[in-house]
Amino acid sequence: MRNCARIALAAICAVIVGLVSARADDYPSAPIHLISGFPPGSTADISARVVGARMGQILGQQFVIENRVGAGSSLAAAQVARAAKDGYTLYVGNAANVINAAMSSNLNFDFYKDFEPVALITSTPTVLAVTPELGVQNVKQLIALAKAKPGELSFGSSGVGSSTHLALELFNRLAQVKITHIPYSGSPQVITDMLANRVQGYFSPASTVMGHIQAGKLVGLAITDPKRSSILPELPTMIEAGVPDFESVLWFGIDAPAGTPQPIVDKLARAANEALKSDEIVNSLKSQTIATLGGTPEEFRKHLESERKRWTAVVEGAGLRK
CATH class of the missing domain: 3.40.190.150 (Bordetella uptake gene, domain 1)
Incomplete structure (x- = not known):
């Protein structure tokens, strides 16, 4: 009986495998x-x-x-x-x-x-962008300023729990600084307030911010990918810029x-x-x-x-x- 059961089970499995293979062959x-x-x-x-x-x-x-x-x-x-x-x-x-x-x-x-x-x-690069009024040209200068003024700098995000918010939290943690988070309903609102210098920075999707950086209205400091981007080769990674282990893709x-x-x-x-x-x-x-x-x-x-x-x-x- 046991042998019969094993044979029957093997036959059923063979049928199932055959059906799955046939479905895959016909797909889509x-x-x-x-x-x-x-x-x-x-x-x-x-x-x-x-x-x-x-x-x-x-x-x-x-x-x-x-x-x-x-x-x-x-x-x-x-x-x-x-x-x-x-x-x-x-x-x-x-x-x-x-x-x-x-x-x-x-x-x-x-x-x-x-x-x-x-x-x-x-994937799309995320760019750490800041306002020209902040007076920093690289990430190390930003960290030094944030440490000198704990809680005084503010960065926007496209909402609580968004990737742009979590990138800021990761930066605060790894750089051992305290930059205040200001949530917005989306990237356009953040950029509007950055251009008016109401917030000083943003971990922004590249497509949102690069036009303003190229026009000199904002300053791009680094990208958050672990390797340099072929799309934005001129910008260093956060790791190259002095924040070990920083990765936000x-x-x-x-x-x-x-x-x-x-x-x-x-x-x-x-x-x-x-x-x-x-x-x-x-x-x-x-x-x-x-x-x-x-x-x-x-x-x-x-x-x-x-x-x-x-x-x-x-x-x-x-x-x-x-």
Whole structure:
């Protein structure tokens, strides 16, 4: 009887494996929906549309980009977490998801358990920008000034718990300074007040601030990526500028609902990496201050674990856990 049971179980497993393989071979046979938690024109949206369009050409099916904005991308994430595990509904995962998970215990999904990483696709440099009136030309001068005037300098952010806020908290922690945080509803409002010298600094997405830096209205001190950016090669990293271990990357990737068959995940990953090697894609995104990434699902998973450790420590150190 035991032998019969083993044979029957093996037969069932063989059928299941065969069905999954057949489904992967046929995949995709319908349009793929890629859900972004940020509005049209945002870096997440641009990345999804440019990379998704090329992936659609590679896979022979259209990528339909949908924007579901709200709760720091959590509304979109919750929608995809509950979607069918068939590879036809995907999510634009991003740094905000890691920060949200570190800050709140009340999310109705688990970003690490409910998603299957497919591939990192893009990042955009974050620039430490300050007002000319502050009178500093590099990060060491900024640190010296902040230490001489604890709590007197103020930096804006695009909201409590945003990546721009957490970058400031990380700077305060690593540089051992106290710069006051002023939350705004978005980047345009921060820039408006910086230009009026009502706040003195901002860890800003490059696309938001570079025009003002090039016009001499603001001063760019460094980028927060761990390596110099090919998009902004003239700016040092924060590590080069004298703040060891400082890393804050605005990254975006493609995630599938957990439980999506691995052959489908692998097929999507291959298409994403092929798309990201296209000179046309690279140049199109670079013109919008967006860098292409790539890599395997396992490399994406390791990246998420590194991000989780970093931002959990920052959130807990700043007392931001809800």
